[in-house]
Amino acid sequence: MSNTFADIFRDEVLSQPSVLTTSSSTPQNLTLTYGDLKAQISSFISQALSLLNSSHFPGLPIASMLPNGIECLVAFLGTALMRSIPAPLNPAMKQSEVEFYLEDSSSKILLVPANTSFDSHEGVLAAKKLGVQIWTITWKSDTGISLSPLDPNATVSSAPEPDFASVLPSDVALLLHTSGTTGRPKDRTFVVMPMFHVHGLIGSIMSTLISGGSVVLPPRYSASAFWDEYIESKSTWYSAVPTIHQIQLQTKIPENLPKIRFIRSCSASLAPSVLEKLEKNFNAPVLEAYAMTEASHQMCSNPIPPAQHKAGSVGKPQGIELAILDDAGHRVHLGEVCIRGDNVTSGYLNNPSANASSFTKIFDSSTSNAEQDDPSSPNAGKLWFRTGDQGYLDSDGYLFLTGRIKELINRGGEKISPLEIDAVLLNCPGVSEAISFGVDDPLYGQEVYAAVIPNEDSKSLTESDVKEFVAKHLAKFKVPKVVYISDFLPKTATGKIQRKVVAEYFTGKKSQ
Structure with a gap:
């Protein structure tokens, strides 16, 4: 095996189903075998190389703003297998956000759906402002994937037959921005x-x-x-x-x-x-x-x-090495989760300060403080990536997370894990969703706050009900000072609930 995306299309799977769409998809109820998917990816690459003319080179970033579907998958795999770098963006982003990501990734092309309202599409407006080429992509019932330049004056040249064998394991296959x-x-x-x-x-x-x-x-x-x-x-x-x-x-x-x-x-x-x-x-x-x-x-x-x-x-760790370290890089029982392995990023794009603070070596905790490394490890010589999560390994090697280091609530010197409070809140009768967070306090430094959404049949749930339940299961200093009863918790586009965002939403104050 070549250890690249080309390995997906092994001879023994080419006749087997790879992708299915649903009755609410466009196109509806379509089934592609692995052979069909490979053919569509080859078609994408041929069309893309024709549009790029001689401007293609390995490592060329290509951004996209596509909804879930066949077009999105073919664009991702096609971009990677032509040795360019796929940079998928959230289709709900606003123009200023898209401008930042296009500039930050140095993307030269933006892919958007062919049925886009081009005069008002936030990505199209951003790309036009920055001089980024815009391609449209759609699925045609007779031929499948179809690429077209938005610029009617764009030149199109002939392109060589795609060759997946040229893809290297060292090629960058995905560029994502992290929240x-x-x-x-x-x-x-x-x-x-x-x-x-x-x-x-x-x-x-x-x-x-x-x-x-x-x-x-x-x-x-x-x-x-x-x-x-x-x-x-x-x-x-x-x-x-x-x-x-x-x-x-x-x-x-x-x-x-x-x-x-x-x-x-x-x-x-x-x-x-x-x-x-x-x-x-x-x-x-x-x-x-x-x-x-x-x-x-x-x-x-x-x-x-x-x-x-x-x-x-x-x-348990899967495909990576994992260590629990303190700020100085010493092994400890409870500390920051650090990892290394082939799947771990080598760094952040255009952000040397983040790279400097995000990687570490492991040092002996004795007075010599010498660097420690296992020469037999396949990752020997690699730095350890600091995840920002606090946790510990039990005797069986299972990892337990106690919270984001920056999200730990520091109440009068007591470090409180919000995950511990969340778990109790979600056990409270009548609670459907819940989250705890820290809010600045002049006396204790931070206080514990929480927000909960009641079940449909528990609309009479009160702040006192929640506090009394938590007090039965946690120490007094962990009981939320304030509990907001709400029908809404702000979430990210992927359904995550971020404590800082929730804290600002309910209090108007920035949590630490």
């Missing part, structure tokens, strides 16, 4: 997360394709349509953020609930109580994982049964 067997494959993932996010693109799609499975591409996540399309497409697993899992727990469970091989949760902490409800209601193991963009997504995961998966843990 097999020969038998018939049994895995089919239903894609819930957006494809501009590493969770959807790598955690769901690429992991499935490299294993010879199939991916189902609805145009977007819809709680009301989820189970119908999941069952109709004969999917076997899905991966989502905890917020979406909580939404699914509040939707009606179908009587013909299929056998689910597993449910994966990632990108934010999953409370043990939510994990328990998911497993009970959906009769499937829930595998909590730990991932970040800087590690090409997954770093740790709980294993599939019969191996043990532990509630509250993000599992």
